[in-house]
């Protein structure tokens with residue numbers, strides 16, 4: 211069990227207990243453990259029981275529950291609450307933005323037991339008179355449900371990639387299959403994968419027979435040239451069977467996108483390389499094919515080894531799990547020359563934001579570490595953008611940071627005009643250097659506030675402000691499609707991990723792939739600058 215599997219179990223336990231109106235202190239402790247586990251970089255399976263108990267909030271009872279999950283794959287307490295709760299209600303609890311107390315009211319007062327029933331009730335206006343609801347809440351619930359139904363089968367790239375590995379192992383054991391490769395969204399490394407797709411060289415009747423024998427898959431159906439099948443974990447999978455002489459052309463076609471594929475004829479080729487050669491084209495890696503133009507020079511795209519610094523990292527001073535020293539050691543070992551510490555600003559109380567006193571402590575520690583360490587540590591901040599577009603802290607204190615990432619974390623329900631104005635004002639602020647997670651989206655969670663992209667980019671260009679491409683697999687914000695218009699205006703992109711732990715610094719790797727998809731070059735990537743040049747940029 212990975213840390214995130216364990217976190218999901220404690221998160222579900224907390225939600226179920228809240229649904230059943232249990233002891234709030236216990237609920238809080240399970241929520242905290244879920245939060246801790248999801249941020250913790252070190253796999254808990256590699257920690258001794260003493261190390262585990264040294265973690266904040268992990269006492270005897272919780273440590274015991276973790277051991278149960280590891281040894282039996284389930285937790286007794288959680289199973290008890292699951293048995294008390296209809297399946298459909300458990301699913302409703304997983305939809306982001308509809309909390310347990312609302313689910314309870316819907317279940318107990320209206321007798322609703324599934325997401326489909328709840329959607330009906332909203333359309334029939336039945337939530338309006340429910341205590342604590344009203345027409346605005348009903349509208350909001352309907353919006354959350356629609357988002358849920360629209361993205362039901364989708365998954366984040368990182369999860370899709372992990373699951374794909376399991377499926378590849380299972381398929382590669384079949385006698386009917388002689389080659390298996392990823393294709394479609396998965397091969398193009400889309401941030402959200404709509405369906406898991408594989409291409410195989412296989413004997414089709416034999417393959418169908420073998421799939422039926424496997425416990426890991428259900429409901430195999432062959433429609434024209436593709437086999438649709440469901441994994442027991444619930445994921446829909448498409449398998450394209452083909453022959454060795456046709457493999458290259460079929461792999462190209464199923465990888466997509468159509469616009470890229472259209473440059474090639476329909477003759478059979480055994481490999482993609484042969485196809486590119488026949489049509490006299492440079493080989494374009496799959497994840498770059500979405501925007502690839504005929505004269506694209508792929509050697510110019512930004513590479514991991516060109517990234518010199520890490521710019522958006524949270525330490526234990528605010529809501530991160532590691533000390534500044536631990537973060538610096540990891541950044542150095544990963545090959546970075548500088549590390550920008552950007553904890554939360556003081557108004558972000560929920561994230562343990564830093565007041566002046568604690569900032570001074572942090573700066574003293576950074577200065578001391580900089581005297582010995584090989585990785586230069588920069589005094590940065592993730593400064594909250596207030597409701598009116600101003601920044602947190604007084605001017606004098608704020609001017610002492612070496613760089614400022616300005617981000618929106620609160621009052622995120624805004625229309626396009628409000629959101630754009632708020633961001634433009636923050637971009638025009640003399641202390642802003644980078645806009646953090648510019649749209650606030652959480653992939654598969656919420657779509658983020660609507661903004662006028664052209665106005666934001668123009669403001670960045672006019673004020674020498676860079677945009678973040680947040681490399682967390684669940685954000686990938688800004689979207690890769692924004693990169694080309696940013697480059698056109700001379701706006702730099704910062705590939706930022708927004709790391710809550712040292713290991714999360716490595717998510718920059720996902721960001722590099724995403725940046726390549728958007729055709730980013732090193733020249734336009736902010737953290738490809740040396741520390742001195744980066745600081746020059748920040749002094750504008």
Ligand SMILES: [Zn+2]
Pocket residue numbers: 592617619646647
């Ligand atoms: Zn943030």
